[in-house]
Amino acid sequence: MHISESAPLVVIGAGLGGLSAAIHLVAAGERVVILEQNTAVGGKMSLLQADGFTWDCGPSVITMRPALENLFAAAGRRLADYVTLSPVAPLTRYFYPDGTVFDATRDLPDMLRQIAAFAPHDVEGYLAFLSHAAALHRVAGQLFIYNDPPTLASAFGIPLRDVLKVDIWRTMHGAHRTYVRSPKLQQLLGRFATYVGGSPYQTSAVYNVIAHVELSDGIWYPQGGAYQLARAYQRLAEELGVEIRTGSRVTGITVKEGCARGVSLADGDYLEARAVIANVDVTTVYRELLPPEIALRRRRSLSRIEPSGSGFALLLGIEGTFPALAQHNIFFSSDYRREFEALFRRRIVPREATIYVTATSKADPEHAPEGCENWFVLVNAPPIGPEFDWELEAGAVADAILAQLADYGYDVRSRLRCQYHLTPRDIAEHTGAWRGALYGLSPNDPLNVLRRPINRASEVRSLYFAGGTTHPGGGVPMVTLSGGVAARMALADLLKAD
Ligand SMILES: Cc1cc2nc3c(=O)[nH]c(=O)nc-3n(C[C@H](O)[C@H](O)[C@H](O)COP(=O)(O)OP(=O)(O)OC[C@H]3O[C@@H](n4cnc5c(N)ncnc54)[C@H](O)[C@@H]3O)c2cc1C
Numbered sequence: 001m002h003i004s005e006s007a008p009l010v011v012i013g014a015g016l017g018g019l020s021a022a023i024h025l026v027a028a029g030e031r032v033v034i035l036e037q038n039t040a041v042g043g044k045m046s047l048l049q050a051d052g053f054t055w056d057c058g059p060s061v062i063t064m065r066p067a068l069e070n071l072f073a074a075a076g077r078r079l080a081d082y083v084t085l086s087p088v089a090p091l092t093r094y095f096y097p098d099g100t101v102f103d104a105t106r107d108l109p110d111m112l113r114q115i116a117a118f119a120p121h122d123v124e125g126y127l128a129f130l131s132h133a134a135a136l137h138r139v140a141g142q143l144f145i146y147n148d149p150p151t152l153a154s155a156f157g158i159p160l161r162d163v164l165k166v167d168i169w170r171t172m173h174g175a176h177r178t179y180v181r182s183p184k185l186q187q188l189l190g191r192f193a194t195y196v197g198g199s200p201y202q203t204s205a206v207y208n209v210i211a212h213v214e215l216s217d218g219i220w221y222p223q224g225g226a227y228q229l230a231r232a233y234q235r236l237a238e239e240l241g242v243e244i245r246t247g248s249r250v251t252g253i254t255v256k257e258g259c260a261r262g263v264s265l266a267d268g269d270y271l272e273a274r275a276v277i278a279n280v281d282v283t284t285v286y287r288e289l290l291p292p293e294i295a296l297r298r299r300r301s302l303s304r305i306e307p308s309g310s311g312f313a314l315l316l317g318i319e320g321t322f323p324a325l326a327q328h329n330i331f332f333s334s335d336y337r338r339e340f341e342a343l344f345r346r347r348i349v350p351r352e353a354t355i356y357v358t359a360t361s362k363a364d365p366e367h368a369p370e371g372c373e374n375w376f377v378l379v380n381a382p383p384i385g386p387e388f389d390w391e392l393e394a395g396a397v398a399d400a401i402l403a404q405l406a407d408y409g410y411d412v413r414s415r416l417r418c419q420y421h422l423t424p425r426d427i428a429e430h431t432g433a434w435r436g437a438l439y440g441l442s443p444n445d446p447l448n449v450l451r452r453p454i455n456r457a458s459e460v461r462s463l464y465f466a467g468g469t470t471h472p473g474g475g476v477p478m479v480t481l482s483g484g485v486a487a488r489m490a491l492a493d494l495l496k497a498d
Helices: 016-027 065-074 108-118 120-145 152-156 172-179 183-196 205-216 227-240 282-289 292-304 336-346 390-407 424-431 476-497
Strands: 009-012 032-035 047-050 053-056 085-087 092-095 101-104 220-222 243-245 250-256 259-265 270-272 275-278 310-319 328-331 355-359 372-381 416-422 463-465
Touching: 009 016, 009 259, 016 032, 016 065, 016 227, 016 275, 016 476, 047 416, 053 310, 053 372, 053 416, 065 227, 065 476, 101 108, 101 183, 108 120, 120 172, 120 183, 120 205, 172 183, 172 205, 183 205, 220 227, 227 243, 250 282, 259 275, 275 282, 275 476, 282 292, 310 390, 310 424, 336 372, 355 390, 372 390, 390 416, 463 476
Parallel strands: 009 032, 009 275, 032 243, 092 328, 275 463
Antiparallel strands: 047 053, 085 220, 092 101, 250 259, 259 270, 310 372, 310 416, 328 355, 355 372
8 A cells, every 4th residue: 555655754642652653663764753642742741830849749759760861872862961860868758646746768777667667577678679579660661661572482481490580470468478567668659559540459469669769760850840851852853853743632432444644634634644652541542543343352341450549639739838848749648558559449539538639839930829839739539430429529539638637737727729630530531541550551461461452552553652551551661661662563565565
């Protein structure tokens, strides 16, 4: 079938995965157009400015710095020339209902001193857990994160003694119990399950790699706020010649003779494409963008798989400053197991939730008027479903969060200059995330690691996926890696076709 040589490679979506794919493709000499439905790039990484405040509305915990640096290096540039990443210390300040405050840190002697203060018997166990997580990262990282999607052949390429380290069949909590006895430490380590939208009591222990990535390698703050990272990717892409068309909603992918050959836009335009890279949630691609006759079976099977958790965020403009808060703060619920039962078995937001609070105005004072702070407050939420009606419940959830913070000594209710919220429905609408999921398929089912769609569509040639719902998964560094995988696959196929 004839396709014009001058037709570009089309990326649908300017989330970080889409921008990453575009950067890799343009760096390899391809012409690339990104079509983004919103007026700004970044997808789940977004920004709200109102009432003199600026809030990062999406990711705020940035880990795996080398994954970001490697994207810029692939284009012959340095990340540091586009955005400054500063190490965050402490990593996170944890507040427990009994009044304990614990600063998780990469500084091992400091970390061990704090553990010794409330759980002396767990000092050795914590060290053993860190070594376990580092070993897991070495093996599982090669299999599940840093290379192309895993296959039987790649699994067989790993020595048996290493395969046994890939801790798939236990739960994260099951593994934590074997290393540390303190419920507080177990709760702290269990929280990393939420980085992939799961429960520590269900998510496979292989995800303990996250503990290694954060507790040993650290968290980074992009100066000016997390959204500076999206701006950095955008600037690099545009400097290299990527054309980014915002306000361009794709309504369909045209398939001719089994190949993705173009896209239709909401304004009636049609754009021919030598290949299409979808940064949209893969389930949404099958449900909404591909012709039903091609994708019916896959659409049904993907729609049936439980997606990861979502989130409910409060954006608060608060009078006053709170020196006792660190950059990242967690206020734990008193019954972690019950909280996750509510989220993932009953699929509701628990009345008592674990609450994350960050205020970028601490590092960037211009994000709030003088004497004020810009709190971004996040709780876990189930993916959108019939069990929980956000239209009815959002106000009550917001009130419960504010009341719970008050119980912790942070009663900001009389100091609010402004208050906005973001529900899973808003996230779904803004980014196309199926059921508002933040991280693709649910990690609560260990088999979903194997069910995750790979970056090359199996039903349609010349169609590739980049982003959190494909390999290697969700989160800022992971989607950055996924762009590289999708681009590699597209370039290899284009080379074969020439
Ligand atoms: C509240 C929140 C907190 C988070 N916290 C963290 C964190 O602390 N650390 C971390 O690493 N990760 C975090 N994440 C997850 C992280 O933000 C995502 O994994 C990542 O940004 C997703 O990138 P993506 O490439 O999958 O694309 P997305 O961000 O999903 O973007 C997809 C893009 O495609 C566009 N699009 C969709 N449909 C169409 C269409 N039909 N036509 C044109 N364009 C379309 C969308 O508008 C969007 O811009 C958080 C996410 C949220 C929402």
